Amino acid sequence: MQHTDRSTLSEERARDRYEALAAIADAMPQMVWSTRPDGFHDYYNARWYEFTGVPEGSTDGEAWNGMFHPDDQERARARWAHSLETGEPYEIEYRLRRHDGIYRWTLGRAMPLRGPDGRIVRWYGTCTDIDDLKRMEQAKELLSQELSHRIKNIFAVVSALIALSARRFPEAKEFAAAVRTRINALARAHEFVRPHTEASRPTVGTRTLHAFLSDLFKPYAAPDGEARVRLSGDDASFDDQAATSVALLFHELATNAAKYGALSVEGGRVVLETRRTPERFVLTWTERGGPGLEGEPRRAGFGSSLATLSVEGQLGGRLTRRWEPSGLTVVADLPATALSRRRAAQNVAPTT
Amino acid sequence: MTARILIVEDEALVAMELQFVLEDLGHDVVGTAADARTARNLVRENDVDLALVDIHLSDGPTGVELGRELGQEMGVTVLFMTANPGMVRQGVAGTIGVLSKPTDERAVQTAVDYALRRRTGEPVQYAPPQLQLFG
Numbered sequence: 001m002q003h004t005d006r007s008t009l010s011e012e013r014a015r016d017r018y019e020a021l022a023a024i025a026d027a028m029p030q031m032v033w034s035t036r037p038d039g040f041h042d043y044y045n046a047r048w049y050e051f052t053g054v055p056e057g058s059t060d061g062e063a064w065n066g067m068f069h070p071d072d073q074e075r076a077r078a079r080w081a082h083s084l085e086t087g088e089p090y091e092i093e094y095r096l097r098r099h100d101g102i103y104r105w106t107l108g109r110a111m112p113l114r115g116p117d118g119r120i121v122r123w124y125g126t127c128t129d130i131d132d133l134k135r136m137e138q139a140k141e142l143l144s145q146e147l148s149h150r151i152k153n154i155f156a157v158v159s160a161l162i163a164l165s166a167r168r169f170p171e172a173k174e175f176a177a178a179v180r181t182r183i184n185a186l187a188r189a190h191e192f193v194r195p196h197t198e199a200s201r202p203t204v205g206t207r208t209l210h211a212f213l214s215d216l217f218k219p220y221a222a223p224d225g226e227a228r229v230r231l232s233g234d235d236a237s238f239d240d241q242a243a244t245s246v247a248l249l250f251h252e253l254a255t256n257a258a259k260y261g262a263l264s265v266e267g268g269r270v271v272l273e274t275r276r277t278p279e280r281f282v283l284t285w286t287e288r289g290g291p292g293l294e295g296e297p298r299r300a301g302f303g304s305s306l307a308t309l310s311v312e313g314q315l316g317g318r319l320t321r322r323w324e325p326s327g328l329t330v331v332a333d334l335p336a337t338a339l340s341r342r343r344a345a346q347n348v349a350p351t352t
Numbered sequence: 353m354t355a356r357i358l359i360v361e362d363e364a365l366v367a368m369e370l371q372f373v374l375e376d377l378g379h380d381v382v383g384t385a386a387d388a389r390t391a392r393n394l395v396r397e398n399d400v401d402l403a404l405v406d407i408h409l410s411d412g413p414t415g416v417e418l419g420r421e422l423g424q425e426m427g428v429t430v431l432f433m434t435a436n437p438g439m440v441r442q443g444v445a446g447t448i449g450v451l452s453k454p455t456d457e458r459a460v461q462t463a464v465d466y467a468l469r470r471r472t473g474e475p476v477q478y479a480p481p482q483l484q485l486f487g
Contacts (some may be wrong), residue, residue: 149408152435152453153363159454160369167372177456184454187435191452219459221481 031127033064035110037120039084048127053099069095069103076108087112087120096127104131148190155187182251182306188216189247193240209274209339210235213250220254220263228263229254233274236281238339245310246339252303253285253330260297262290262327281334287327296323315339355379355401355468358394358428360418362386362410366453370404370433373457374464387411388418392426400428402467406453407434416444423447429471431463431483443486450484459483
């Protein structure tokens with residue numbers, strides 16, 4: 001007698017608790033569902049029925065999958081089967097059919113509840129409508145792509161404007177060509193640091209320093225396409241703040257080599273070695289096989305000032321040049337963080 | 353080698369500069385089109401050997417489809433010239449390749465030379481380094 005009383009009591013308690021949980025679940029802005037350990041859906045909160053508009057109980061068992069966009073059904077089924085098999089949390093984005101027939105992007109998640117013996121007792125899951133968020137993300141991506149495209153276009157227009165302006169003044173031709181190639185170098189650097197989408201990512205592959213440099217040095221390749229500036233050592237990522245300086249520095253070094261140095265004769269080569277130490281990032285430009293040098297040139301051109309300004313003014317490093325008989329060596333010794341200052345700044349913990 | 357060339361570009365200054373460069377090289381620029389429809393009409397009305405095609409035109413990103421059509425259906429050799437070469441990274445059937453803008457006279461010259469040699473079936477050993485070839 002006593003025993004029966006107690007069991008009735010605990011049954012009542014269980015029912016009370018279930019009702020309390022259901023009330024909480026119904027109050028949530030998300031859709032909530034639950035399944036048996038084998039994945040059989042036997043509970044959905046009110047929000048699910050409100051969103052989907054299906055009759056109560058009609059999506060029990062496996063029927064939930066039919067509410068998904070046909071293109072997402074198989075993927076969702078496979079992911080759910082994987083979670084049931086392994087006990088790993090379930091997380092997936094799919095399009096869920098709303099009561100008005102419109103598919104909305106939805107984030108689905110579920111976690112298993114385990115008993116004292118570690119066995120899964122139930123699965124509890126939620127669906128969150130993320131369609132507005134998805135749309136905003138897409139709009140933002142489109143805007144940033146559009147902006148980048150316009151910036152690249154402005155580079156092309158400016159470059160054309162310089163060339164057109166110089167046509168009237170034959171004596172300015174050389175000057176105009178020099179300015180143009182500098183602007184083109186900046187445009188190339190921009191291509192490597194701007195925000196990218198899958199479609200606009202540079203064809204060269206990655207967006208690292210080496211990838212950018214090998215792109216910048218392409219015009220100096222041998223007729224058979226073999227690179228005449230060889231890159232070696234540690235690669236690095238670089239950001240928009242460093243892009244201008246890096247582009248100008250190596251543009252000046254390469255054009256100078258093409259005019260007077262190793263790239264001015266057939267068979268001449270340059271080795272560019274980049275080395276990272278805990279504190280520094282050192283780039284060493286070594287020309288070999290060019291016309292012999294007789295010490296430091298008497299007059300430094302504007303290109304040389306630009307190179308110095310880029311390294312010492314903008315990047316906070318030191319630029320040293322050595323005119324050896326075998327060829328020019330230039331060392332740009334930068335603080336390790338110079339190439340991605342913004343990221344380095346974010347990583348520094350605030351000091352108190 | 354003199355060729356009849358069509359420029360498809362919606363930035364007037366870029367188009368004009370390109371026209372001067374091509375004329376300096378001895379080519380005949382048959383016209384400049386800022387959108388796909390004008391480009392098609394110019395090709396129908398003129399003999400065109402080579403088209404230099406930008407991707408974003410005044411009627412949207414229509415250059416890709418235009419280039420494919422000119423190359424595959426209208427017998428024109430096509431080179432893309434764009435500030436956003438990533439847009440044609442997968443390659444476009446019937447076209448030669450893409451030149452990244454801004455560019456310089458020398459790059460234009462070597463790329464055009466290469467494209468015209470391919471058109472006439474002359475042997476070409478190496479492609480210019482700045483030109484990204486398709487397939």
